[in-house]
Amino acid sequence: NAGVTQTPKFQVLKTGQSMTLQCAQDMNHNSMYWYRQDPGMGLRLIYYSASEGTTDKGEVPNGYNVSRLNKREFSLRLESAAPSQTSVYFCASISIAGVSYNEQFFGPGTRLTVL
Amino acid sequence: GEDVEQSLFLSVREGDSSVINCTYTDSSSTYLYWYKQEPGAGLQLLTYIFSNMDMKQDQRLTVLLNKKDKHLSLRIADTQTGDSAIYFCAGDRAGGSYIPTFGRGTSLIVHP
Numbered sequence: 001n002a003g004v005t006q007t008p009k010f011q012v013l014k015t016g017q018s019m020t021l022q023c024a025q026d027m028n029h030n031s032m033y034w035y036r037q038d039p040g041m042g043l044r045l046i047y048y049s050a051s052e053g054t055t056d057k058g059e060v061p062n063g064y065n066v067s068r069l070n071k072r073e074f075s076l077r078l079e080s081a082a083p084s085q086t087s088v089y090f091c092a093s094i095s096i097a098g099v100s101y102n103e104q105f106f107g108p109g110t111r112l113t114v115l
Numbered sequence: 116g117e118d119v120e121q122s123l124f125l126s127v128r129e130g131d132s133s134v135i136n137c138t139y140t141d142s143s144s145t146y147l148y149w150y151k152q153e154p155g156a157g158l159q160l161l162t163y164i165f166s167n168m169d170m171k172q173d174q175r176l177t178v179l180l181n182k183k184d185k186h187l188s189l190r191i192a193d194t195q196t197g198d199s200a201i202y203f204c205a206g207d208r209a210g211g212s213y214i215p216t217f218g219r220g221t222s223l224i225v226h227p
Contacts, residue, residue: 004157031213033214035217040123040219041219042119042203042217042218042219042220043158043203043217044217045214045216048214058214090157090158092157092158094213104160106157106158106159107157108156108157109155109156109157
């Protein structure tokens with residue numbers, strides 16, 4: 001997981017609370033992603049940012065907002081947390097530069113529980 | 116969009132070969148990928164194959180791609196206990212933008 005940091009590592013929220021998950025990469029990658037991982041479901045894309053200043057919805061965007069603050073940072077916000085958002089959240093950073101498709105890094109994850 | 120299917124579990128003996136299988140629906144995927152996730156960690160890209168290739172070998176890993184059947188496999192030779200993990204296959208979305216769509220993952224258990 002070199003180069004992608006996520007904070008916090010663990011978080012417990014009550015229903016209705018808000019919070020922001022932070023992600024930062026120091027590899028000068030253009031594209032960043034937020035996924036959630038639920039047991040038996042694989043990873044599902046929430047939002048992604050192909051480049052600084054752009055964001056797009058993924059498969060499961062409802063209940064989330066994102067912000068690509070600069071090239072390094074991509075944050076995920078839960079405005080009003082719900083128990084269905086209990087999950088492990090992963091941020092990924094990918095270089096898309098010709099043949100460099102093998103430059104992909106995932107953060108260590110944020111384990112979120114909503115009570 | 117891409118749908119990716121994998122079997123959920125595989126159990127092998129240490130030293131044997133492991134073969135993890137995956138089927139996908141989107142034939143326009145440019146790249147297909149294999150990832151490894153160890154307990155409590157994020158995903159690590161293991162290898163990838165370009166869609167116009169049939170096979171790619173990287174040390175103990177061999178990826179086979181059957182485009183006609185839309186079938187991808189990952190063979191791990193001489194499987195070790197350290198290979199115990201969840202393995203995900205993924206394909207690009209249609210349209211060429213790099214947005215990997217993941218399967219549900221195969222849990223590989225390696226026992227002595």
